[in-house]
Amino acid sequence: MSVEKIEVHPTRRELIALKRRKALAEGIADILQKDLEALIIALIEHRQKAQTFRAQFYEILKNSYSLFTEAEMVSGSLKVKEISLSTLPIDYGVEVGATTGILGIQFPSFQLLKRESATLKPRFNPIDTPIQLEEVAAKTEEALNSMIKLAELMAIIRKLLEVISLKRRQINRIRFKIIPQLDATIRYVELILEEIERQDAIRVRVLQRKRKERAVKAL
Amino acid sequence: MKPLQYNEIMPRVAIEYLKLLEPDDVVSLMGKDLEVIRCALADSPYQEELSTLSKERADSDAFEEVILQNYVKTCEKLVKYSSGDIRKLLLAVLKKFEVSNIHTLLRAATAQMNVDEAMKNIVPVGKLCRDRCRAILKGSKTVDDVTNSLIESENDLAIKAVLRKHKKTRDLTLTEVALDKTVYQGILQAAEKLKGADKKIAKNVLGIEIDATNLKTILKWKSLKISRERMRDYLMPTTLIDEGTLEKATTAPDARSMIKILFSKAATKNQVYERIFTQIIKEHNAPLSRLEAILDRASLTMSLQMIKEHSRYYNIGFVLAFLNLKWAEVKNLRCIINGSERKASDSQVRQLLTFPSDL
Numbered sequence: 001m002s003v004e005k006i007e008v009h010p011t012r013r014e015l016i017a018l019k020r021r022k023a024l025a026e027g028i029a030d031i032l033q034k035d036l037e038a039l040i041i042a043l044i045e046h047r048q049k050a051q052t053f054r055a056q057f058y059e060i061l062k063n064s065y066s067l068f069t070e071a072e073m074v075s076g077s078l079k080v081k082e083i084s085l086s087t088l089p090i091d092y093g094v095e096v097g098a099t100t101g102i103l104g105i106q107f108p109s110f111q112l113l114k115r116e117s118a119t120l121k122p123r124f125n126p127i128d129t130p131i132q133l134e135e136v137a138a139k140t141e142e143a144l145n146s147m148i149k150l151a152e153l154m155a156i157i158r159k160l161l162e163v164i165s166l167k168r169r170q171i172n173r174i175r176f177k178i179i180p181q182l183d184a185t186i187r188y189v190e191l192i193l194e195e196i197e198r199q200d201a202i203r204v205r206v207l208q209r210k211r212k213e214r215a216v217k218a219l
Numbered sequence: 220m221k222p223l224q225y226n227e228i229m230p231r232v233a234i235e236y237l238k239l240l241e242p243d244d245v246v247s248l249m250g251k252d253l254e255v256i257r258c259a260l261a262d263s264p265y266q267e268e269l270s271t272l273s274k275e276r277a278d279s280d281a282f283e284e285v286i287l288q289n290y291v292k293t294c295e296k297l298v299k300y301s302s303g304d305i306r307k308l309l310l311a312v313l314k315k316f317e318v319s320n321i322h323t324l325l326r327a328a329t330a331q332m333n334v335d336e337a338m339k340n341i342v343p344v345g346k347l348c349r350d351r352c353r354a355i356l357k358g359s360k361t362v363d364d365v366t367n368s369l370i371e372s373e374n375d376l377a378i379k380a381v382l383r384k385h386k387k388t389r390d391l392t393l394t395e396v397a398l399d400k401t402v403y404q405g406i407l408q409a410a411e412k413l414k415g416a417d418k419k420i421a422k423n424v425l426g427i428e429i430d431a432t433n434l435k436t437i438l439k440w441k442s443l444k445i446s447r448e449r450m451r452d453y454l455m456p457t458t459l460i461d462e463g464t465l466e467k468a469t470t471a472p473d474a475r476s477m478i479k480i481l482f483s484k485a486a487t488k489n490q491v492y493e494r495i496f497t498q499i500i501k502e503h504n505a506p507l508s509r510l511e512a513i514l515d516r517a518s519l520t521m522s523l524q525m526i527k528e529h530s531r532y533y534n535i536g537f538v539l540a541f542l543n544l545k546w547a548e549v550k551n552l553r554c555i556i557n558g559s560e561r562k563a564s565d566s567q568v569r570q571l572l573t574f575p576s577d578l
Contacts, residue, residue: 066563066567067508069557069558069561069563069567070508070567070571072279072557072561073554073557073558073561073563073568073571074508074554076283076553076557077279077280077283077557077560078280078283078284078339078340079340082322082326082327082330082332082337082340083326085326085330086325086326086327086329086330086391121390121392121393121445121449121453122392122439122440122443122445122453123392124392125322125392125395125396125399126396126435126436126439126440126453127395127396127399127432127435127436127455128319128395128399130508130511131435131438131439131442131507131508131511132508134439134443134507135506135507135508138443
């Protein structure tokens with residue numbers, strides 16, 4: 001694959017500048033590589049966390065369903081339905097914010113908001129509501145919290161993947177485009193400079209020969 | 220004790236007692252398909268109610284309706300064959316179902332439920348028959364309309380007062396609790412009117428039910444970390460464990476010390492209380508549902524204890540024990556049916572069943 005070279009004046013100063021740019025590009029590529037490695041480690045950690053949270057979330061949901069079934073078995077499905085439908089719903093919301101994560105990246109942060117007055121009274125009639133239903137309500141809140149945490153982790157993972165992809169593109173651009181371009185330009189400038197040197201050497205020899213000839217004629 | 224009062228009711232209770240399903244038969248229904256349960260119950264006292272059930276509607280809701288109808292019918296039979304103060308007590312106990320229907324009507328109106336859907340949970344009893352409930356729901360658009368209709372049709376002044384208050388407060392939970400309170404007050408008043416051993420037995424059996432209800436309430440209160448300020452409103456009329464003790468118990472740091480406070484007050488007075496509190500203290504770390512299950516069995520334990528202590532016949536003990544056994548059977552069947560429909564494991568279902576042999 002042919003590499004385009006940069007349009008530069010083939011001078012020694014440019015050659016030094018090009019060599020400096022190449023060293024800088026290699027340095028940047030190394031730093032980016034280290035960032036990429038750190039990001040991949042963070043991604044693996046978040047993925048493991050997400051897996052744990054997902055397992056916890058499924059466990060909470062499983063327990064909730066089991067408790068709900070138990071509530072239906074204890075009080076009857078009709079009563080549970082009736083109580084559930086007539087109870088005032090809790091107004092939940094999600095607050096979206098941002099936190100600074102690895103390499104100063106802004107990660108999304110989600111917070112479950114429960115808009116409810118202070119717990120001054122029970123939500124259900126304590127006399128004819130099985131405790132399992134209260135426990136289900138508490139577990140559901142726990143499940144919602146886990147769900148929000150899981151969503152936050154998924155958003156962070158998505159963000160990390162985006163940044164990793166960007167860093168990888170940057171590294172690839174430096175390694176496979178900028179550095180080869182600089183190499184090609186350096187080679188080109190070196191060739192030109194060598195050519196100029198050779199021409200100069202010939203010119204010097206010609207001048208020396210002419211000077212000798214003029215000296216011989218003068219004698 | 221007036222043996223004459225029991226001339227008619229005792230044979231009736233004995234007949235109904237013989238109709239109770241054997242625990243082994245109930246256990247054998249666990250994990251079975253609803254159609255199998257239906258066939259098994261077809262040869263039981265539930266036959267009459269089951270015959271009204273169409274094959275298309277053979278779901279757990281329909282089975283629940285059938286079982287509850289049978290329970291209420293059995294209670295009504297006992298009321299029919301009883302007289303005097305025993306009749307008044309049975310009517311007071313039956314009032315629980317009437318109030319449960321009021322709960323259903325209020326909840327249906329609050330949730331704006333479909334009339335047919337709401338009617339599924341109505342157990343026709345007393346004045347609140349199916350037609351009356353349907354008419355109330357159909358003719359009402361708001362909770363106030365339902366409340367007004369109920370106030371018009373209700374004879375009980377205490378219930379009327381609670382419903383009138385509901386129109387002002389609009390707090391459904393508090394109204395439901397207040398309605399339950401009137402029922403338990405009625406039961407205690409009816410028990411108070413009995414004489415001799417009957418009075419003692421009725422107060423013990425029904426009293427422990429109320430105490431267990433209060434205990435469940437404060438346990439829930441504690442676990443849900445609700446402010447204690449308004450707890451008094453949610454407590455039923457107290458019997459052996461007074462309100463002061465209950466309130467003192469709520470200040471305890473954990474469930475174990477709370478139960479210990481109650482134990483010191485009640486256990487010395489009655490051995491059934493002692494047995495129940497000892498079990499709760501032993502299992503204080505168990506989930507609240509387990510403690511609730513122990514408390515739910517308190518009334519049945521007490522009634523069986525009363526039968527042991529007093530003669531089986533010619534006292535209210537046998538009647539109340541039968542009612543508790545029948546209620547336990549209803550709960551067991553309901554549990555099995557719902558468990559079957561929701562494919563719950565046999566061990567989970569078995570844990571929730573109550574048999575006299577487990578007590």
